[in-house]
Amino acid sequence: MNLFNTQLIEYLEQNACDITEKWLQTRAPIGKSVYAVKDDKIDALLREQNRFTIKTIISSLCDDQTAYKENSEEWAKTVAKSRAESETPIYEVLDVVSKFKQIFIQYMESFFDNHTDASQKQMMPSMVTVGKAFDDLYVKFTEHYYHYTTAKLEAQQELIRELSAPIIPITDSIGVLPLVGDIDTKRAKTIVEVIPVQCMQQKITHLSIDLSGVPVVDTMVANQLFQLIQTLQLLGVTSMISGINPAFAISSVQLGIDFENVETHATLKKALEKMGLNTNI
Template identity: 50%
Template sequence: MNHANELLYRYIMDHSSTITERWLALREKVDGSIYSVDNHDEVEALLRKQNTLTIKTVTSILLDDQTIFMENMENWALIVAKSRVDFETPIYEVLDALNKVRVTYWTFMKDYMLQEEPAVTKEMIIQWSDLIHAAFDQLNREFTEQYYRLTEKKLIAQQEIINEIGAPVIPIVDAIAVLPLIGEIDTFRAKEILNLTPSKCIERNVSHLFIDLSGVSFLDTMVAHQIYQLISTLNLLGIEATISGIRPEVAQTSIQLDVDFSHVRTHSTLKQALIKQGIKLYEKNEKMNKKNQTP
């Protein structure tokens, strides 16, 4: 590191806490934002710590070894991106905050250059301007990339939960399970049910699956065919399928759509289907009566 860069590096690092405080002073009240001025002390402490890391990362570009800056940048981006994803901070808020850091940082650089005149030459100013602005630009790119990756990972995890809830294969006894379908089943959800249910049944060693449609009020052509394909797929895997809870209007729609469920066992209610299978259902009243009859 040449002498001029070393002096600037020391100046910025010595004033990093002041830069951070001035940046924090730019905050305004924004409901629900991590950058809101009225946030809790622990949030402000987090911002202060991360801003100090930002300053250290940017300033490290003045060092001779550029690998230090690259390593610092990758570490910074991962820490800040994870934090903002956890706080569900919109990316535009982060980029706006980072731009304010840039402005505050550059103000201190201008102060330094004015103080050190005439030792600071025009060539030095151009070089530093190129370096520092390039560092901030790289931080922007690295952050947005990490933010995208973490957000995508989070969305995939959330979608897996939604899929699990949307098509829950619930074991009840031995190798018997229930698939209760509730609410509207659109084409996308029907395909997810078709794709996920067989593998869930295999994982849980299910040999008989009860598909309960009592919570479904409407079936269109595509959805009806998807359910039909699901039953066919289960049969090919050696898994028996029984349908329960088909509403009259749903049954009528199936007939109109020419979807043949005649080869599938059907029952009006899930309770009736389970009893037919020989599964004893104990009602609360029955348990209470037995308890009361105990001498």
């Protein structure tokens, strides 16, 4: 590493605290993102992360790029996870990092001003390197932020799908699965995977699958229902279908769906009565 870069790095390291404080002053108390909240713990977190940002950018100026590669990857993972968990919009993060970049560049320019003997040939490579480092951080951050937010969204959607197919216990061994609304491929797959597990957990031996709230049946839905019933049968759970309305029945006939080997009832009440429950109480 040449003497000029060594002195630049030392200067930036010596002024790291000042750079961080100047950056923190750019925060606007607008909205509910992590940057707008005034809290000692959050302030401490932002200071720590910003110091790591400075360390990462400075390491890009070293001849050996090993430290920079490690730092940039760790920075992107850490900050992306933190911002995703705090639900800070990505555009706010990029705006804040952009402001920090301007401050960092200002300190570099200040160093150059104090070294009038330095030539453009010495200064330009450093400026270019730092510019590329920031661009690299943008890309790595957005990539990790996308992965974290996508994983979080998928987990939420999975929870919603599970909640969309709950077994309601009627007695210690009898349960009802009320299905409501359209059943798409993902929801049908969730039902087939989740319901047998719920039956085992709740020790359900008799289950009525109520379709009163399902407006349309197609071949996919019917096949998934058959698969569910067969799976439950293997687990020792007796199941039947209730709530088959005229539109459902007509659609089934038109599609050639055969419910001959499946016990069906027009209403949930009749299904429960078949299970031995007195519904007149």
